[in-house]
Amino acid sequence: MTETKQIKYYLIKFQSVIALMLMCIVLSFMTDRFLTGENAWNVMRQISVNVVISVGMTLVILTGGIDLSVGSILAISGAVTAGMLKFGAEMPGLNIFLGFTLVGALVGGTLVGTFLGWFNGLTITKFKVPPFVATLAMLTIARGLTMLWTGGFPITGLGDNFAFIGTGWFLGIPMPVWISAVVVLAAVVLTKKTVLGRYIYAIGGNEKAAELSGLKIKKVKMIVYAIAGALSAIGGIIVTSRLDSAQPNAGFGFELDSIAAVVIGGTSLSGGKGTIMGTVQGALIIGILNNGLVLLNVSPFWQQVIKGLVILLAVVIEKLNSKEE
Amino acid sequence: MVKTNNLQPVLDIRNVSKDFSGVYALKNINMHIFPGKVTAIIGENGAGKSTLMKIVSGVHTDFEGEVTLNNEKINFKNPKQAAENGVVIIHQELNLIPHLSVTENVFLGQEITNKFGLLDYRKMYKKTAEILSKLKLEINPSTPVNQLRVGQQQLVEIARALFMDSKVLIMDEPTSAISDHEVELLFSIIKELRTKGVAIVYISHKINELFEIADSFEVLRDGKNAGSGEMKKTSHDDLIQMMVGRDITGSFKKEQITDGKEIIRVENLCFINPENKTDFLVKDVSFNLKKGEILGICGLMGSGRTEVLEAIFGLFPKYVSGDIYIKGKKQKIKNVNDAISAGIALVPEDRKLQGLILNMDVAKNTSLANLSEVSNYGFISSSKEKELGLEFRKKLNTKVPSENIEVQKLSGGNQQKVVIAKWLATNPKILLLDEPTRGIDVGAKTEIYNLINKLAAQGMGIIMVSSELPEILALSDNIIVLSESKLTGRFTNKEATEEKLMKAALVEKE
Ligand SMILES: Nc1ncnc2c1ncn2[C@@H]1O[C@H](COP(=O)(O)OP(=O)(O)OP(=O)(O)O)[C@@H](O)[C@H]1O
Ligand SMILES: [Mg+2]
Numbered sequence: 001m002t003e004t005k006q007i008k009y010y011l012i013k014f015q016s017v018i019a020l021m022l023m024c025i026v027l028s029f030m031t032d033r034f035l036t037g038e039n040a041w042n043v044m045r046q047i048s049v050n051v052v053i054s055v056g057m058t059l060v061i062l063t064g065g066i067d068l069s070v071g072s073i074l075a076i077s078g079a080v081t082a083g084m085l086k087f088g089a090e091m092p093g094l095n096i097f098l099g100f101t102l103v104g105a106l107v108g109g110t111l112v113g114t115f116l117g118w119f120n121g122l123t124i125t126k127f128k129v130p131p132f133v134a135t136l137a138m139l140t141i142a143r144g145l146t147m148l149w150t151g152g153f154p155i156t157g158l159g160d161n162f163a164f165i166g167t168g169w170f171l172g173i174p175m176p177v178w179i180s181a182v183v184v185l186a187a188v189v190l191t192k193k194t195v196l197g198r199y200i201y202a203i204g205g206n207e208k209a210a211e212l213s214g215l216k217i218k219k220v221k222m223i224v225y226a227i228a229g230a231l232s233a234i235g236g237i238i239v240t241s242r243l244d245s246a247q248p249n250a251g252f253g254f255e256l257d258s259i260a261a262v263v264i265g266g267t268s269l270s271g272g273k274g275t276i277m278g279t280v281q282g283a284l285i286i287g288i289l290n291n292g293l294v295l296l297n298v299s300p301f302w303q304q305v306i307k308g309l310v311i312l313l314a315v316v317i318e319k320l321n322s323k324e325e
Numbered sequence: 326m327v328k329t330n331n332l333q334p335v336l337d338i339r340n341v342s343k344d345f346s347g348v349y350a351l352k353n354i355n356m357h358i359f360p361g362k363v364t365a366i367i368g369e370n371g372a373g374k375s376t377l378m379k380i381v382s383g384v385h386t387d388f389e390g391e392v393t394l395n396n397e398k399i400n401f402k403n404p405k406q407a408a409e410n411g412v413v414i415i416h417q418e419l420n421l422i423p424h425l426s427v428t429e430n431v432f433l434g435q436e437i438t439n440k441f442g443l444l445d446y447r448k449m450y451k452k453t454a455e456i457l458s459k460l461k462l463e464i465n466p467s468t469p470v471n472q473l474r475v476g477q478q479q480l481v482e483i484a485r486a487l488f489m490d491s492k493v494l495i496m497d498e499p500t501s502a503i504s505d506h507e508v509e510l511l512f513s514i515i516k517e518l519r520t521k522g523v524a525i526v527y528i529s530h531k532i533n534e535l536f537e538i539a540d541s542f543e544v545l546r547d548g549k550n551a552g553s554g555e556m557k558k559t560s561h562d563d564l565i566q567m568m569v570g571r572d573i574t575g576s577f578k579k580e581q582i583t584d585g586k587e588i589i590r591v592e593n594l595c596f597i598n599p600e601n602k603t604d605f606l607v608k609d610v611s612f613n614l615k616k617g618e619i620l621g622i623c624g625l626m627g628s629g630r631t632e633v634l635e636a637i638f639g640l641f642p643k644y645v646s647g648d649i650y651i652k653g654k655k656q657k658i659k660n661v662n663d664a665i666s667a668g669i670a671l672v673p674e675d676r677k678l679q680g681l682i683l684n685m686d687v688a689k690n691t692s693l694a695n696l697s698e699v700s701n702y703g704f705i706s707s708s709k710e711k712e713l714g715l716e717f718r719k720k721l722n723t724k725v726p727s728e729n730i731e732v733q734k735l736s737g738g739n740q741q742k743v744v745i746a747k748w749l750a751t752n753p754k755i756l757l758l759d760e761p762t763r764g765i766d767v768g769a770k771t772e773i774y775n776l777i778n779k780l781a782a783q784g785m786g787i788i789m790v791s792s793e794l795p796e797i798l799a800l801s802d803n804i805i806v807l808s809e810s811k812l813t814g815r816f817t818n819k820e821a822t823e824e825k826l827m828k829a830a831l832v833e834k835e
Binding site for chain 2: 009193194195196198199201202205206208209210211212213214215216272273
């Protein structure tokens with residue numbers, strides 16, 4: 001009796017790891033192109049951008065919010081980085097020209113993302129705009145800004161040094177994987193060990209009680225949205241670097257994959273419950289699924305249907321389990 | 326009156342056990358519930374009372390043993406099915422939908438429709454109004470319930486249950502947040518139901534009221550049967566002996582305060598009703614509090630007692646006026662943080678909505694308002710945090726089935742202790758308590774009284790709102806009474822009696 005319960009407990013606890021392993025096993029039987037070193041790194045590299053963004057998304061969702069603007073912020077940040085790198089910045093009226101180093105451009109791009117994220121936080125906390133609406137507006141605004149900045153054309157030819165970020169290897173591991181690993185590690189520490197992390201969970205768990213406990217709700221939320229913006233910017237830099245080009249429509253629809261990763265990873269959309277490592281697993285599941293469907297030559301239309309079904313399945317299983325106890 | 330001698334039990338509980346992930350909350354429980362009788366279930370916090378009732382009413386569907394209703398084995402899949410079969414429960418933890426109106430909540434799942442199948446709002450509104458007036462609850466049936474106080478919500482829950490056609494009506498601590506006056510009304514309703522042959526199961530920690538309302542009792546201790554019998558043939562002390570398994574030694578004695586310095590003074594505190602700007606929730610209330618003093622505030626539900634605390638704590642700065650002096654210095658409290666930095670703490674009345682992060686464990690809830698104490702440079706030391714949690718668990722005798730259990734899985738009384746712990750951990754100068762012992766068992770109450778008293782003796786100023794007059798009388802140095810938002814009585818501990826307090830609380834509207 002209790003033994004079966006114990007088994008059930010572990011099945012539930014490691015359900016996403018189990019799902020991942022099952023997927024890998026099935027895929028390696030169905031196509032011999034799946035289980036190759038090259039493909040593995042390929043998948044990891046593709047996933048890393050989603051991981052970076054989804055870490056920010058997880059923090060936002062943990063507070064009980066949502067961020068639909070990650071894809072657009074990714075685009076504008078990447079474009080700003082590329083623009084600064086290539087053209088510097090001109091201040092027309094003042095007749096000033098600023099040339100940018102690689103570091104300057106990276107910092108500039110990240111700051112733009114951080115600022116837009118912070119602005120999300122501002123409208124949400126100060127003006128009480130629901131997160132869904134505030135970030136929906138930002139989705140459009142940042143996309144529009146990207147178009148304005150790029151004039152609707154890609155910015156290309158950004159140099160080898162910059163390309164290293166997205167395509168280089170370090171100690172036998174692709175740079176984007178390093179970057180996402182650092183981001184994940186930092187976020188795990190943040191959520192598990194720090195006061196800020198605890199506040200994030202508390203606010204999502206019960207905002208009223210958190211407020212009555214003297215937590216500075218607005219400040220915490222602003223920080224969280226700013227972090228989400230900064231991470232979108234880092235995602236933007238990776239994407240831009242990998243393609244050696246800032247595309248005006250970069251990051252289009254990324255918010256969906258990101259939310260999917262968070263949800264599959266077991267984070268509750270109502271806030272207060274979930275983990276960073278869950279999200280990483282979620283991102284892996286989506287990434288491997290994408291990869292496998294491509295390798296199996298499944299038509300893109302069916303790919304979408306299947307991805308949607310997997311998201312549903314993950315959440316349904318989650319719900320059934322939480323009902324168990 | 327219905328003769329109750331040789332009746333069949335309407336509800337028969339046989340050998341029921343229930344475990345939560347391996348830990349038994351109930352073990353081989355047997356109980357017979359008779360129609361036309363009020364059966365009291367008593368037991369310490371965490372004894373398993375609520376769990377048993379959740380089994381009977383279809384909330385927990387997975388248990389061992391057997392429950393029969395009119396000799397038929399029950400197999401309810403959910404509470405709705407139980408209710409349809411006549412087993413209705415009023416839960417200890419309030420379960421209303423916050424944004425829906427009183428009417429909508431009362432008729433949730435039992436809506437009245439007209440001949441076109443559309444909701445018949447007029448009829449539901451009228452029926453709700455009727456029952457509310459029967460409960461002497463002066464609220465508009467279309468008020469959203471999140472604007473009601475805990476006690477009022479409790480009455481709405483009761484109203485909701487009364488609309489269902491019940492054979493067995495279970496009340497899990499229905500009177501924990503309402504004052505004697507409202508309790509009387511509830512009792513008259515219970516007596517009416519009893520004569521109609523409804524079996525009533527009544528859970529309460531207020532032992533005294535059981536002698537007034539219950540016919541028989543069942544005691545649970547650590548998830549097991551620990552005695553039963555007729556109320557007429559037992560005594561207060563016997564019941565407690567059965568509940569705790571020992572005599573409670575050392576009852577509570579208030580220490581007299583030495584004349585301390587004034588720690589807070591409130592002058593002309595006003596709180597405008599956010600819903601109706603011409604109306605006051607608190608009007609011109611003034612008082613002061615010395616170091617080491619315990620000030621009791623009593624009054625009926627809706628008299629403004631909770632609002633006084635909330636106003637001081639900076640919860641509604643837009644609607645509050647009046648002056649607050651802390652240690653003689655005028656202080657502007659514009660939000661909760663101002664209040665906390667001024668050394669004020671509030672143990673709120675609603676533990677579920679205002680007090681706890683339900684999916685965090687005891688230690689994390691305990692440290693929440695005081696994380697700087699257990700952290701360095703923004704990093705939490707989990708060992709220090711655990712220590713803090715443990716310290717207060719011992720102090721308040723909080724029972725947890727396992728260390729890391731989420732507080733939502735604790736029994737109601739133990740949850741309440743966690744809320745108190747959180748605020749005691751901040752070591753405030755001024756402690757505001759709103760119904761601090763709601764749902765707490767007799768033994769633990771005494772311990773909490775001693776603790777409050779000790780804190781006062783160490784120089785803390787304490788303001789306590791409570792519906793329980795004996796509690797107010799036992800603890801307070803001074804007592805103020807509110808009625809209809811105004812201060813209608815001021816007593817020292819020596820002057821005050823229950824009668825005098827009641828009289829001041831019932832001063833009529835002008
Ligand atoms: N969902 C759950 N998961 C794990 N343990 C639970 C759960 N629900 C209740 N328990 C445990 O079962 C025990 C009995 O709890 P119960 O709520 O029945 O106590 P109670 O007698 O109603 O106490 P109180 O007087 O404080 O309301 C407690 O130890 C509680 O922590
Ligand atoms: Mg209970």
